[in-house]
Amino acid sequence: MKASQFFISTLKEAPADAEVVSHQLMMRAGMIKRLGAGIYNYMPMGLRVIRKVEAIIRDEMNRAGAVELLMPVVQPAELWQETGRFEKMGPELMRVKDRHDRDFIIQPTSEEVVTDIARQELRSYKQLPKNFYHIQTKFRDERRPRFGIMRGREFTMKDAYSFDRDAAGAAKSYEQMSAAYKRIFDRFGLTYRAVAADTGAIGGDLSHEFQVIAQTGEDAIIYCPTSDYAANIELAEAVAPATPRGPATQALVKTPTPGKATCADVAALLGLDLTQTVKSLVLATDELDERGVVVKTTVWLLLVRGDHDMNEVKVGKLEGLKNGFRFATVPEIEAHFGCKPGYLGPIGLLQPVKIVADRTVAQMSDFVCGANAWDHHYTGANWGRDLPEPDLVADIRNVVEGDPSPDGKGVLAIERGIEVGHVFYLGTKYSKAMNATFLDETGKPALMEMGCYGIGVTRILGAAIEQNHDARGIIWPASIAPFQVAICPIGYDRSAEVKAAADALHAELLALGVDAILDDRGERPGAMFADWELIGVPQRVVLSDRGLKEGLVEVQGRRETEAGKLALPMPLSPPSRKSSPMAVSGVLPLSP
């Protein structure tokens, strides 16, 4: 490829609305152009990266036995009504009507359509297992699109769906996909972690997120540096403290804490550590009759230590709360606690309240909590003496750095990640809703066991840049770089020798199957170098009259600060075979 024939459009300044570095660099490098909120044009340079990402995904998906098909972007609402998602999903699901006023959706994912295909086509156990995937445009009407391509509304995703005859088979499919994902992310050349994730209503433990490690990541990843344990923060278990509850040593005292409504303020006022305080959160659950009218409301008091945060996902799994909960209203709070929010606590309740203590809180003694009286807290509160033991003790908080690892093999650490892949066991959720059955050996219909597996194709670009960039621009891993080598001749248009040498090298690299681009634009060297560094091409070859006189060219890796000199002709080797899972190294020898 010659640069003059290709399309290169770089900017010195990033558009003002680009906040995160990947967004800024992709705009500056001319890879994407914004068309609307969360909607982008993929310009030629960016599309080349997308195509390379897709090629690796296809290669490994096919190797893992998945079969590619293509399902429509616009899908009839009927299928989504079958599973109830047409009504259940929020405005994130884009609904459209056609000229006949019929309902359609723009797909955010394709469980319904693929299940529809499966129930029609897969009729015998002999046809299972089967894994269908596609790489397709998705649309999610995010309430707030941001971070450029990383949280756009329109994006490209690879989604795969496995169909098995039983749960054991589905587990096997899941493992195959996990293994394929590891190969895929290894080939991308990115630092990532597979973390256990919450399975929501499905249950079981078969859900993993593939997170690209980056300081700017939206997700907190919990892992144990001394073991294999890794989970996202929704799931990571906070184990009960090893030390038993201490004895009560203080008397219960109602202490004035005027204007100090937060645990941090109270602790500071009383000169105590935040870990001696208890935070009160009030939830409510409603029982409905068949007409949907509230017949009974239960108020819950959740207690976590002052320095801990409640974990809504964990709370949502508790008996009595798992069918949905809300935060209590102020009138409800006043009726049960006799106090407005700010000084609430578990002692001296006006009406029965279900008390759930976090495991840590249940082990505390001589703690500080709200006194259910304005501007007052209790100090020296103790379970069993000043208030009954809690109705329920459970893990209801987020883990924090330094907590013991649930596997008992060290302490937990936290780092940030960008979720770029997710593997998930679905069970029979969709096959049941859509009656997707097959005939087993006994001739009886059975529900298909499903799994789904996604990779955010366009998000990979953002994640790769967040993880790999410097002051000069992007640093693509070789396997997904738009070009592997940029040939930069100095004086291409005025030196016959330079032109001949550059053309020859270009032809030779192309013949070897190397994605090389020859910069024949006639730019000055500084402009040329700055462009390719911004774009992030892994290797650059510079040819000049000066060097050619000595029979030398310069080769420089994008991460290197100095060029190495190589004698002509260069000892070129073909790039590692496509099938190699580690085709991430450069194609040119970097030093003689």
Next chain:
RNA sequence: CGGGGCGUAGCGCAGCCUGGUAGCGCACCUGCCUUGGGCGCAGGGGGUCGCGUGUUCAAAUCACGCCGCCCCGACCA
């Protein structure tokens, strides 16, 4: 959805408060010059100032409405 901010040339911005000729840098075009880190000089093209209504002799500027975009927040009392 709540709060804040912005909309002036392809990009980055000034001008608006205090109404009267629309300006700067980058990019772009022409010529000369230069050629190892985004050259220099000279000349040039390009903007219904987001849209609409109103106030006024006169509106980018003031008022009202709409649209678009960006940021922060969304229940931890």
